[in-house]
Amino acid sequence: MPASDIAFTPAVKAAQAERGSRAMYARVEARGGFRTRITPDLVAFLGEVDTAYLATANATGQPYVQHRGGPKGFIRVVDEGTLGFADFSGNRQYVTLGNLSENRKAFLFLMDYAHRRRIKIWGELEAVEDDPALLARLMPEGYDARPERALLFRVRAWDINCPQHIPQKIDAPLVAAALQARDDRIAALEAEVADLRARLDAGADRAGKDGDHAG
Structure with missing residues (x-):
């Protein structure tokens, strides 16, 4: 007796036969069932x-x-x-x-x-x-x-x-972790941009002073 018989009772198999899916599940049973x-x-x-x-x-x-x-x-x-x-x-x-x-x-x-x-x-x-x-x-x-x-x-x-009709839902802790990782990345990029701007401003100031001395 295939293991799938625990769910596929004679009444279930009759319903499958009536609705056209019995042959497919018979093949599952031939491979040993569940x-x-x-x-x-x-x-x-x-x-x-x-x-x-x-x-x-x-x-x-x-x-x-x-x-x-x-x-x-x-x-x-x-x-x-x-x-x-x-x-x-x-x-x-x-x-x-x-x-x-x-x-x-x-x-x-x-x-x-x-x-x-x-x-x-x-x-x-x-x-x-x-x-x-x-x-x-x-x-x-x-x-x-x-x-x-x-x-x-x-x-x-x-x-x-099969995954058919299963809505995809993400657990709140996973969403929170993903959002935190995003926020951390944004903060790191903003700090990097601020540092680059500071360096550019410092370079511009030095260039201006050098120009004044040259004049």
Whole structure:
């Protein structure tokens, strides 16, 4: 069974066939479907991620999507098939935790707006309580947040989407850094121009005095 079957159920395949895309995705399945192991390119992507959307569902199938954020790289690789991140203290609704008590299937949706990339990851999620060593391993260094537990995401399949329809957005710190670099460059050029003008003025003054002496 190809890994893509985790998303391409019979109902999904029927919809693809009806709308003309089944043959294309059948070729994807023939090549093995979605990836199932954490690869270096996924690791590199995770290293730049500071925001994610975590989806779970309760026993009746009611979905819930929760934003997860932290410093870049807050989602870490535990082993070749497992991701992990600290569960920071928040609004204490605990909808995700309640869903996990009934249904451990979960989904991570990762966006990179700056480079117009997105990654989808299917798997199972486990909340790990009272494991200080694991929590210390997953807690971002110097991040001002209180971790309550560790979350382990066991990857079953993942895929990269095309950039179509993804708007390009740049994070505020990156924009601020670019503007600061521009302002610093402008200041340096203005100082250089002022220095050149001062030298020219000094040269003109010397030339004028030399002319007076000559006369």
